[in-house]
Amino acid sequence: MKTTWLLAFALLFSSVAFAQREIDNKAGWGLKDRLYFGGGFGLNGGNDSFGNRYFYVGLNPIVGYMITPQFSGGLGLQWQHYSYPDFNTKFDQYGVSPFLRYNFGQLFAYTEYNVLNTPTFSNSERKNFDRFLMGLGYSQPLGRRGSLNAMALYDLIYSNTERAFASPWVFRVYFSF
Numbered sequence: 001m002k003t004t005w006l007l008a009f010a011l012l013f014s015s016v017a018f019a020q021r022e023i024d025n026k027a028g029w030g031l032k033d034r035l036y037f038g039g040g041f042g043l044n045g046g047n048d049s050f051g052n053r054y055f056y057v058g059l060n061p062i063v064g065y066m067i068t069p070q071f072s073g074g075l076g077l078q079w080q081h082y083s084y085p086d087f088n089t090k091f092d093q094y095g096v097s098p099f100l101r102y103n104f105g106q107l108f109a110y111t112e113y114n115v116l117n118t119p120t121f122s123n124s125e126r127k128n129f130d131r132f133l134m135g136l137g138y139s140q141p142l143g144r145r146g147s148l149n150a151m152a153l154y155d156l157i158y159s160n161t162e163r164a165f166a167s168p169w170v171f172r173v174y175f176s177f
Helices: 001-013
Strands: 035-047 051-068 071-084 089-104 105-121 126-142 145-155 169-176
Touching: 035 071, 035 105, 051 089, 051 169, 071 145, 105 145
Parallel strands: none
Antiparallel strands: 035 051, 035 169, 051 071, 071 089, 089 105, 105 126, 126 145, 145 169
């Protein structure tokens, strides 16, 4: 547990960050000034903890709307593809994540309700799994409109018996512009 808190602290105060762009006061509050976009990309492969070969790719675009200069809301989409060649198995997961965010300078509070649809292996049907994530993040500006963002989130409705997710902790790094 001590290691988890130390890792979360290190992520929050590292030079890598998660932020939305700032409003140009001279331009006003048009739709162009309020919208921001971003997302992440994941790619992984190798052997899992049981020694099975796997390949993973994921896309996570987001769109946000600044309600005030400090408060915004938006929607994230998820697509993840897994391949296990040793078992000749491939499957896709997809989801949706409405979110809210409040900025305190470069730090921010973040909450998200996440629904992920994935196949079940017992009867070949698909099932929805949900998470209610809350946490903190840090934003590092990259020029006038862009930023690199990192956050640590905790799943408030995590169920150890459901086993849909390996951990209640979620760590993310995103770009936004």
